[in-house]
Amino acid sequence: MSTPASSVVLTATPTDHAIARWAALAVALSLVDASLPTPLPGLKPGLANIVTLVVLMRFGMGAAVSVSLLRLVATGLVLGSLFTPGFFLSLAGGISSLAALTLAWKVLPKAYFGGVSLSLLAAFAHLAGQFALVRFWLIPTDGIFYLIPPFAAVAWLTGLVNGLVATHLLRVHFLERPPSC
Amino acid sequence: MQAHAKFTTIAWHRLLRSGDWGMLGVSALLVGGLFSQFWSKQVADVVVVRAGGKVVAELPLRHNRLLAVRGALGETLVEVRQGRARIARDPSPKQYCVRQGWLTHPGETALCLPNQTSISIPSPHPAFDTVGY
Numbered sequence: 001m002s003t004p005a006s007s008v009v010l011t012a013t014p015t016d017h018a019i020a021r022w023a024a025l026a027v028a029l030s031l032v033d034a035s036l037p038t039p040l041p042g043l044k045p046g047l048a049n050i051v052t053l054v055v056l057m058r059f060g061m062g063a064a065v066s067v068s069l070l071r072l073v074a075t076g077l078v079l080g081s082l083f084t085p086g087f088f089l090s091l092a093g094g095i096s097s098l099a100a101l102t103l104a105w106k107v108l109p110k111a112y113f114g115g116v117s118l119s120l121l122a123a124f125a126h127l128a129g130q131f132a133l134v135r136f137w138l139i140p141t142d143g144i145f146y147l148i149p150p151f152a153a154v155a156w157l158t159g160l161v162n163g164l165v166a167t168h169l170l171r172v173h174f175l176e177r178p179p180s181c
Numbered sequence: 182m183q184a185h186a187k188f189t190t191i192a193w194h195r196l197l198r199s200g201d202w203g204m205l206g207v208s209a210l211l212v213g214g215l216f217s218q219f220w221s222k223q224v225a226d227v228v229v230v231r232a233g234g235k236v237v238a239e240l241p242l243r244h245n246r247l248l249a250v251r252g253a254l255g256e257t258l259v260e261v262r263q264g265r266a267r268i269a270r271d272p273s274p275k276q277y278c279v280r281q282g283w284l285t286h287p288g289e290t291a292l293c294l295p296n297q298t299s300i301s302i303p304s305p306h307p308a309f310d311t312v313g314y
Contacts, residue, residue: 108200109200111198112198112199112200112201113198113200113201113204114196114197114198114200114201115196115201116196116197116198116201116204116205117198117200117201117204120204120205120208121204124208124211141243141244141245141263142243142263142264143243143244143264145219146219146220146243148215148219149212149215149216149219149220152211152212152215153212153216155212156205156208156209156212159208160205163201164193164196164197167196168191168193168196171196
C-alpha cells in the first residue's frame, strides 16, 4: 500500500468550516475550564457548554453533537488526557448531556422553554453520566454518592449561568427574540 | 447597540421563559432532595469491632470489606457493605448475632456473646439500652 492507486479528496463544505470554528472556540473555553482552580476535581463551570447551547439553538442538534464531540476529542489531545479516565469522564458526561439535549430539543415546547432549561437539563445529565461511570467503573462503591449533593448544587448554578449567557449571546448576535418580547 | 451592553444593564431575568422558571424551581428541589438523601444520615459512618472487650477495629462504612476477628471460640467474620455492617459468620452456637442481620443506624449493636465479639455503630447521642427502676 505504499502507492495508492487512487486518492480520496475530502472537500470541506462551508458547514464543516463553521462547525470547526465553533469547536475551536469550545476547545478554548474548555482550556479555560481546565486551568481554573477547584476545590474538588471535576468541579468546573463547563464554559464550553455555552458554545454547544448556542450552536444547538442556532443550527440544530446535528451541529451541536458534532461540535461537542469534536471539542471533547480535541481538548483531550491538547491536554494530553486522551483515553485517560478523565477523558472518559468528560466523554460520559458529554454523551449523556447530548442525549438529554436531543430529547429536550424534541419534546419541550420552545415557546415556554429556552436556553436555561436546556442548559440545566444538560448539566444534570452530565453529572448523572459521570457519576454512573465513576460508580460502575472507576470507584465501584456507594461511598461516592456522598459527593453528589455539592456537585448537583454546582450543576444547578453553572446550568443557570451558562444558559443565561447562551441565551443572551444568541439574542445579541443573532437577534433571536423570544415570542414574549 | 445592545452588543456592548454592560453586565449590569442586561435584564437577565427577561432571558428566562415561564418554563425556565419552572425548570429552575424543580431542579433546585432536586438538589435539596439530593442533600437530604445523601447528607442526612452522616452519623452512621463507622462500625466499631470488639473482641474480648477490646476495640480491635473501627471500619468506615463507606468502604466495603471483610474482617476476620479472633474470639474465644474461633473466628468472627465482619462484613461491611454499602454503608451497612453485619456479622457474616460466627462460631457461637445459637447464631444470634448472625441472625440479627445488617446494622444500619447509629446505636445498633450485634453481640456474639459466646465468642466475646461484637460490632456496633456508635451514636453521638446514645439511646438508652437499658432502663432500670
